[in-house]
Amino acid sequence: MLSRRLIPCLDVRDGQVVKGVRFRDHVVMGAIEDLALRYRDEGADELVFYDITASPQGRAVDVGWVERVARLIDIPFCVAGGIRSVAQARAVLQAGADKVSVNTPALERPELISELAQAFGVQCVVVGVDSLRDADGEWRVRAYTGDPDRTRALPRRTLDWVAEAQALGAGEIVLNCMGADGVRQGYDLEQLRAVRALCRVPLVASGGAGAMEHFAAAFLDADVDAALAASVFHSGAVRIPELKTALRAQGIEVRDVA
Amino acid sequence: MNVVLVDSGGANLGSVRYALQRLGVEPAVSGDAAVIAAADRVILPGVGAAGPGMARLRELGLVQPLRDLRQPLLGICLGMQLLFDGSEEGGETCLGLIPGQVRRMPESPGVRVPHMGWNRLQSRRESPLLRGIDDGAQAYFVHSYAAPVTADTVAESTHGQPFAAIVQRGNVAGAQFHPERSGAVGARLLANFLESGVA
Numbered sequence: 001m002l003s004r005r006l007i008p009c010l011d012v013r014d015g016q017v018v019k020g021v022r023f024r025d026h027v028v029m030g031a032i033e034d035l036a037l038r039y040r041d042e043g044a045d046e047l048v049f050y051d052i053t054a055s056p057q058g059r060a061v062d063v064g065w066v067e068r069v070a071r072l073i074d075i076p077f078c079v080a081g082g083i084r085s086v087a088q089a090r091a092v093l094q095a096g097a098d099k100v101s102v103n104t105p106a107l108e109r110p111e112l113i114s115e116l117a118q119a120f121g122v123q124c125v126v127v128g129v130d131s132l133r134d135a136d137g138e139w140r141v142r143a144y145t146g147d148p149d150r151t152r153a154l155p156r157r158t159l160d161w162v163a164e165a166q167a168l169g170a171g172e173i174v175l176n177c178m179g180a181d182g183v184r185q186g187y188d189l190e191q192l193r194a195v196r197a198l199c200r201v202p203l204v205a206s207g208g209a210g211a212m213e214h215f216a217a218a219f220l221d222a223d224v225d226a227a228l229a230a231s232v233f234h235s236g237a238v239r240i241p242e243l244k245t246a247l248r249a250q251g252i253e254v255r256d257v258a
Numbered sequence: 259m260n261v262v263l264v265d266s267g268g269a270n271l272g273s274v275r276y277a278l279q280r281l282g283v284e285p286a287v288s289g290d291a292a293v294i295a296a297a298d299r300v301i302l303p304g305v306g307a308a309g310p311g312m313a314r315l316r317e318l319g320l321v322q323p324l325r326d327l328r329q330p331l332l333g334i335c336l337g338m339q340l341l342f343d344g345s346e347e348g349g350e351t352c353l354g355l356i357p358g359q360v361r362r363m364p365e366s367p368g369v370r371v372p373h374m375g376w377n378r379l380q381s382r383r384e385s386p387l388l389r390g391i392d393d394g395a396q397a398y399f400v401h402s403y404a405a406p407v408t409a410d411t412v413a414e415s416t417h418g419q420p421f422a423a424i425v426q427r428g429n430v431a432g433a434q435f436h437p438e439r440s441g442a443v444g445a446r447l448l449a450n451f452l453e454s455g456v457a
Contacts, residue, residue, distance in 0.1 A: 002377045096273045096276060098400070256396060
């Protein structure tokens, strides 16, 4: 049986891992390689690296650290950040990443998703969706979220975008619920359930994890395939071995920690 | 030992090379038939679709040289699928080293395709490839197409339906999961292949 995945997310800025609250006020958490190894040893199922300044600065991700991570770890990892062409994705994949995640560039030019799927197969193509509920009650997507001063609200409804991204060839969707991000009050289950209902490919919950029960709720109530978190893992508030024991006790299939 | 990674254009070439380096082996990366024919072990990696994968092997003139190998050959992910007679993905004719057709994995409620993540290996028969790998050990998969469970299946896995996770026929073996990204289990499979081949 397929395990539910736990995915520490490492936001990368200037070659270091940082973490902000609601995408603002970043503090340095440590070196990329140190955190990658720590999470591998603790039983993380996969890692995601977001080069959070690449897209706002209009540059592609630096493949130097991608290669260093690829040499070091023996679990899969995904890289996101300013990938806006097949050539840039190829450089990241050839450096050793297993998947690429596109967000703002896919909103600007949705055909990018199809081009990546044709070049590398849908299983390599993750679409990250930054979503926030507007005053009228609709969830809509945001672009350029790596830089609060450049973050833009778009007219596109989150549910429409998820359907479109899948049709274009997304092999996985990461739903970042921005209203919940960094405040540790739990994943946005209502929004995750709404997206799950129309998402046929793997769905990853992101934003809001603060305690072990939040992960269980995302798996049991929103049926997500994976749960991504940053600050609770970085701070040690939730430790992956204990989390896996707790999830397994609730009948949730997880990978054994070696 | 002379290990050659076939430069099949797959994007996981680097990851497989790093995994071998972690085992203390420096593989040659080559698309040259003579270099491949002279290897002690040949690994065919691959990520992507069957059509471009076979097109690349034809372009390099490697179809017959791979069929003619007598030394141990290991296909990984798409590389394993290419060992079969053919794939439903694009109706592609493949290398024909292992009988059977690779088909798209059926979706059903709660069974999402691509099959992405860690899943359990269930042994079907004895093989040196499984030495030190417990029944039920988990490996990392990411794929939408899969080969059927047949007499050549060494270990199966289940996602909705059972499918072939490790195969072996004569000198030819394959892993549908990514040993280079499957922690200690994947490293063990690669080490087993290097040490004992597939016999």
